[in-house]
C-alpha cells in the first residue's frame with residue numbers, strides 16, 4: 620500500500636495535495652503534504668489551490684485534494700478551494716476534493732441537523748427579536764448549517780478563534796445561538812467572564828423552547844445547542860486528580876470540547892494547534908497530561924522524547940470516524956484517480972456553498 624501510494628504521488632506530483640488531520644492514523648499521515656487541525660487545513664485548502672504572489676495571481680497546478688479527515692472538513696475544503704474568486708483565478712476549473720471513506724462523519728456534527736436548528740430558530744423568532752440573535756456554528760457542522768449562519772448574519776468558528784468570534788457576534792447583536800458543541804460555547808463564554816446564569820442549553824427533543832422558560836430565554840446571552848464530542852466527553856475531573864497524584868509537577872492541558880469541570884480543573888485549555896505548540900515549545904524534562912484525541916497525544920509523545928507526554932485518561936480516547944481512513948482506501952483513491960475516474964468527490968451544492976462561504980470568510984477574518 621505504501622509503495623502504491625508513494626509511486627502514484629510522484630506521478631501526480633503538483634496535481635495532487637493530500638491534507639491530513641492530526642487525529643488520523645500514523646500510517647496515513649506519513650503520506651500527507653500538510654498536517655493540521657480543521658482550521659489550519661481549511662486555510663491550506665483555500666490557499667494552496669490558488670497561488671498568489673501578492674502582485675500577480677498565478678494559477679496553482681493542484682487539481683485534486685485528498686482530505687484525510689471527516690466529512691464536514693472535506694465540505695469546507697470544497698467550499699473554500701472552489702470559491703467564486705478561486706474559480707475565476709483558475710478560469711472556472713474546479714479542484715476536486717476527495718474523502719477516502721464516505722462513512723467518515725462526525726457524531727457531534729450529526730447532533731445538529733438543518734431541520735432541528737431551523738425549528739429552534741423559528742420558535743425563538745416567535746418570542747424574541749430575532750434580529751438581535753446571532754447564529755454561530757462551530758466549523759464541525761454540515762455545510763447547510765454554515766449556510767444557515769451565512770444567510771442570517773452569522774458566522775462560523777473554530778476552537779482556535781471561538782473567543783474572537785463570540786466578541787464579534789456580541790458587537791452585532793444581543794444574544795448568540797451557538798451550535799453544535801455546547802462545551803466549546805460554554806467554556807469560551809466562561810473564559811470571557813459571562814456568568815453561567817446567562818448561559819442556557821437548548822435541548823433537542825423538548826417540545827417547547829428547548830426546555831427553557833420564556834423568561835430565562837429573555838434574560839440569556841448565550842443559547843447553547845446540546846451537542847458534544849464523544850471523544851472529549853470521556854475526560855473527567857477524577858482523571859486530573861489521578862494524574863496529578865501519579866506524576867509530580869505534571870501540567871494538564873485539555874481541548875475546550877471537554878466538559879466545563881474538566882477545563883476548569885486543568886492548567887490550560889486550547890485548540891489542537893495550541894496544544895501541539897505548547898508542548899513542542901516546553902522545555903525538556905517537562906511533563907504533560909493531555910485531554911484530547913488519543914492518536915494525536917501518542918504522536919506528540921513520540922515527537923517529544925525528552926518530555927513526559929501521556930493521555931489524561933488511563934484509557935486513550937480515539938475518534939472512531941477519523942480512524943476510518945486507512946492505507947487501503949487511500950491507495951484505492953489513487954487507483955481511481957490514475958484510471959481517470961476519481962470517486963468519493965465531495966461537492967457542496969452551489970447555493971449552499973455560496974452562503975456557507977459568507978460564514979467561513981468571516982471566520983477566517985476573525986482568526
Ligand code: SF4
Nearest residue numbers: 725726727848850938
Ligand atoms: S473528535 Fe469529536 S468533534 Fe472531532 S471528528 Fe471526532 S467526533 Fe467529531
